[in-house]
Amino acid sequence: ESTRQRLIKILESNRDSYLSGQELSNQLNVSRTAVWKHMKELGKDGYEIEAAPRKGYRIVAYPDKVTKNTLQWGLNTSRVGRDIFHYEQVSSTQDIAHQLAKEGYGHGTVVVADEQVKGKGRMSRAWHSKRNEGIWFSLLLKPELPPVQAPQITLLAAVVLAEAISSISDLSPQIKWPNDILINHKKIAGILTEMQAEQDQIQYIVLGIGINVNQDQSSLPEDIRHKATSLRQESGKTWEINWLIQLILETFENTYEQFIQEGFLPVKNKWEKYGYRLGQEVTISTMRKAWQATLVGIEADGALLTRTEEGIQEKLYSAEIHWGEGGYN
Ligand code: BTX
Structure with a gap:
């Protein structure tokens, strides 16, 4: 210290x-x-x-601006956040984290930005990341695991966010498989996992986390207002970004260490506690087709377990889940 x-x-x-x-x-x-x-x-x-x-x-x-120092002071972790890079504006923290991985930075390196001008979601979708209103960061991870276990880390990150939000508020976050955190059916946070791997070993993972914190309704873009929300909108108060990031990094480190030592089961159990629409029928779609099925839970390897009306169980590794009119992503 x-x-x-x-x-x-x-x-x-x-x-x-x-x-x-x-x-x-x-x-x-x-x-x-x-x-x-x-x-x-x-x-x-x-x-x-x-x-x-x-x-x-x-x-x-206390500082309301985020810097490397304000994040590191009082941060109660051993590996996560040992190296922190903070920027006021970047295209995407993901790209910087990939660069740092190539330069040899280690497990737990954090890249945070006040604003992203090209924040990204999955499948080249855009992630809206306005200045100072949310938490936009990427975490570099180097797990000694085979690539098939990478999806478990996405699920773990979702559990971390749900637990962190529950621990500081009366809100009830839920996890929409695989990577969205919802509150009152609206998206408050998203996770993007990008991986570099060899045949049987992960080289590194860049885990991107975006959380809407202090936006009011009007500062979210119009096209997502009906399906997005922020901590402030849900809780009625503004939140201190430095402190929230520290809480998330600490919760992440503890959950991750437990995962490495005890395996996926504790994560799976917690995930199912927060799982959105478990036991309910939804529309599932892949690139090729769409069909109705009931969400049963997740498997030990992180796959989504579904059941059709005819009782046929199926494990899904990548798909979109929709419900109601018009769908959702
Ligand atoms: P996703 O593909 O599941 O979600 C993207 C979709 O979510 C968009 O198409 C849009 O409909 C909606 N959306 C966009 N921005 C927001 C927002 N701020 N709040 C709620 N809904 C939104 C989710 O992808 C993964 C997001 C990861 C973001 C982090 S931020 C730090 C890191 N850097 C980076 O570029 N991405 C990650």
Whole structure:
């Protein structure tokens, strides 16, 4: 842990009181000049620090802007987020993460952007990623697993998002197979998993996560307003982006480590708890056809298990699920 990280922790646990330069220099084991220099750096990252003569230092405002530092301070993980790249504007965080993978960056590297101008969904669909209103990031993963297990990581990420949202709100997120998080039937988050693999080994996965956070109805594009929502719209309050990203990274690391150690079963069980329309009949479509079937659950390998009216069970690895009029994607 760096001096700066420890400094933030001390300041955070003394939110309302002053800490003298001397006290901080003792606790951190650095000079008072060094303490002062760190304070100046914190200021650059958006912390507002009051320095009162004879009383000492006190945090008066926390940064609302996201930076590498504000994300790393107080982040309680060991591998996820060890390297963080933050940009104000990018085309897509996915592309940058692929580049970093090729440059040799390791498991857990995070790429975050305030805004994406070419955010992408699956099958070349666009993902709307407006400035500062949501969380748009990619996580570089290097699991020692065969490529057939990659879909499990998409499902795991969906569980992480559902659990994180449930843990901080009264909302009831649901997971639409394979990769969408819905609240009150509207999409609040999406996951895009891209993989580089050899025959029997994943080289790396770039896991892209997009979450609508502080948008109001009018800031979502018109064509998706009826089927998209944000945390703010559902909860009636605005959320602090830094803190949410940290929560998600921490929840991800814990869930991922459990998955590596214990396998997919714990993830499968949680997934089914959040599974959208399980037990109900929906329309399923692939490139070639569309048909009606009941969603039964997921299989140990992450496939979707369905059953037709005639009772025929089928495992699906890639398909779209629709319901109601006009479909949904
Ligand atoms: P998807 O293909 O399942 O969903 C894309 C569809 O969702 C679009 O066609 C549109 O109908 C709808 N949509 C677009 N933007 C939004 C939005 N902000 N909220 C709700 N619905 C929307 C889902 O793909 C995967 C999305 C991953 C996004 C992350 S962000 C960080 C990373 N970088 C990047 O370019 N993509 C990922």
